[in-house]
Amino acid sequence: MVVNSKRSRRTPIVLLSVAVAALVAVGLWLALRVGPAPAITLETEWPAVGKSNLVTASFSAPGRGLGVIRLELAQGGRTEVLEEQRFERGLGLPLLGGGTAEAVIEATVGTEAFPWLAEGEVVLRAVAERAAGIMRSPDPVVVEQTLAVRRRPPRLELISSQHYARQGGSGAVVYRVGETAARSGVRAGDVESAGSPLPGGAVGDRFVLYALPWNVGDSSQIRLFAEDDAGNRAEQPFLDLFKPMPPRADTIEVTDAFLERVVPAITSQTPGFDASGSLLDQYLRINGELRRAELNEVAAFSSASEPAFLWSGPFLQMPNTALEANFAQTRTYVYNGRQVDRQTHLGLDLASTARAPVPAPNSGKVVYAGWMSLYGNAVVIDHGYGLLSLCGHLSSVSAAAGDRVAKGDVIGASGSTGLAGGDHLHLEVFLHGQSVDPLEWLDAKWIADNLATKLKVPLG
Template sequence: MSRRYRQPGTASPIRRRATLRVVLLLSLALAFWSLLGRAPQPQLQMTTSLPGIGPSTEIAATAEESRFGLTSLEVQLEQGEHREVVGMETFDPRPLFWPWGGKTARSTLRVRVGSAHQEWLTDGEATLRVRAKRHAGPLRGDKFVERVEVLPVRITPPQLAILSTQTWVRQGGSETVVYSVESTAVRHGVRAGERWFPGADLTGQPGASFALFSAPWDSDDEDLHLEAEDALGNRVLLPFVDRFEPRPVGSSSINLSDAFLEKVVPPIVAQTRGLAAAATPLETYLEINGRLRADNRAQLVELGAQSADEFLWDKPFLPFPGGKVMDGFAMRRAYRYGGETVDEQVHLGFDLASVARAAVPAANRGRVLLAGYLGIYGNVVVVDHGFGLMTLYAHLSTLEVAEGDVVNRGQSLGRTGATGLAGGDHLHFATLLRGLPVDPVEWWDDHWIRDRIGRKLGSGLPLMAVSP
């Protein structure tokens, strides 16, 4: 038997086989890893809050990779020479040999881009890049995936110019302004603090727009601006008031008797959803006079948005015939009970008394927007006259019109009464602009209508038969 000598440093066949096995297993393992590495790349999504970039547009970038998890997500903005990483997130990867460990499978990054954030942006276009990387493995890279979107950039606000002259406003009163606004504007009108009086095209004057507005009874002239905004949020504000006449709020007081509370509170509670009687009639009354009054005023503002985009009237407004004025517009009322002041509210209409159950004529032509029961107003009719102007008739005993009816100037709407918060039979009459009570006296004055509105709108206001 021959003897084989093993050279030092060479493997025996058994060892060689063992090595082969190890190599085979390693190859299988690597093949397994590479298979794992063939998982899909992260999925990217991008949404924008506006159809382009203006002063401030929110970008929401979402990346998703549920197999290995994400390691980074970033948003870049690029225009000409400029490139900026506007947002970046990084995530801890799952440990390599701990497949059950935590990972970030999905993430959304929210950033804001626009002229308020990047001073170098100019009108034109800009490129947004969303990039995400997934967790790298032995045989899979972490090369980023990218989604690119080109968006229009506009940072110049719409052009706005005043065309009418002599904008004289009285606090609590109404007024008209005529202006021109660039066609890029999607919203324009008069802003008075939180209140908004939208503008409309002026018939017969191409390129001109107008707004009927009020200097609200509770705000200053600094709150009044002409405003225009485009679809990307570029906004221009123009002061435009030539003369502002303050109008102090008057004062009056009302004594609350137990008999009065017991008479008015139960019917309002019975007819108002979401209102329950409190421990005492006075507490319920205070809830009605405070919260319900505020709710009802908000409902009138909502109703104001439904006003027609046309003048439904063409003659001056009629006052309530033979009505004795019991209380006027913008009076601060102190409510007294048992010798103490228990509440304060501002009365924003006219209280007019005639005979009991007197016929209530429509002040002008219009369409009935509301005919029914509304909290403090009791049975009420609201007539829309167009472009935000409405008249309100409250505390009625009977209604003679229905919602949707077109009523003529002088047509009876119902009979006076004492429903809602009313001590006795009277008419509470209010003039509203976009739901905000304004002083009705101006609208009863044909000279004022001719001078403040007719003169500015010209043929845009179908004013007929106005006495000179």
């Protein structure tokens, strides 16, 4: 007992010494460490500053977390703090971390919120203070971005004259933009046709073959525009005459025999298609969702179009054909006496004899040849500068993607594949992804008066 009592008095002293040494070590470590540098990324909605530009600064600091973070705007001698946030740091020890690891500051900068911003350059600065020890206080992390300030939209001058156009039609316009223009062209409603440098023109000279959507009947929605990289936009009207399109209506009788022929043929070749419900339900999904998806696919070909006139002269109508359905015909679909759907037909239906040879409507490059659900077997030809033609419902295809074709080359045979009631050719013309009236493109006088004279290029 006596021996034991001597040992038991000494043990707490040893334990206390060890504890004190450990506390001193941890204290020194906490005092001297400064923690890793926080990471900052700075993103802007526009590459330059105009009226309004959304800036997003993202901060991250795993471990002890963030302390003070800040977003600033500086020009000349003036600095504006857009926002500052303060966080309590954690200890950054295992199980005791607890700091704020990530935070985002969003602010809108531009001449609307900061009218004192002058043309020139502005600096965006994101700052994150680093965790300081007692004896060491490192510099904060600073990420800067220098952006141009643009107070005025790009210069925009109309060069061509006598612009007559129809709803659902096409046209050409020649114009000139200032050096700050990043994009320009024609806007019709929410559809934009992008302009290109005018072949043989001066610096800044542009032209555009533009599309007027069939569903935009208000000419005040049609403007020439030029936009810079700060979102400043100049717009001006340019049409001298706009002809609204007379309404065209049509009724399609949907029969069970038709549904049994077309629906399984389409759904079996469309991976991922929801083939539940009745044939009529599936048909309505084909005519609605699938139709929109297919139009988007063709629009993607438009945006990859070659910047060259690959075509010349009027587009070719398939020989010996009768026009069975017109462009922008509103179709009411009736099943057992009940209206079940309404869609707009956006091409020309041309009927001849069954399996008649189909000529390429004009010269160009085949960008697609094969199965395309609603259009059945189809060939899509790029004619350059955003202009495409599509021949659909073919029974056979004799062209391949990548082929260069001349006007009149046989690309397939007519048929009734896809959503077709009988053997015919569906000819559709797309300009910048928008379906336009093909009849204009079949007309030599329309091309001469509306395109060739304005562009001063020989288009036949």
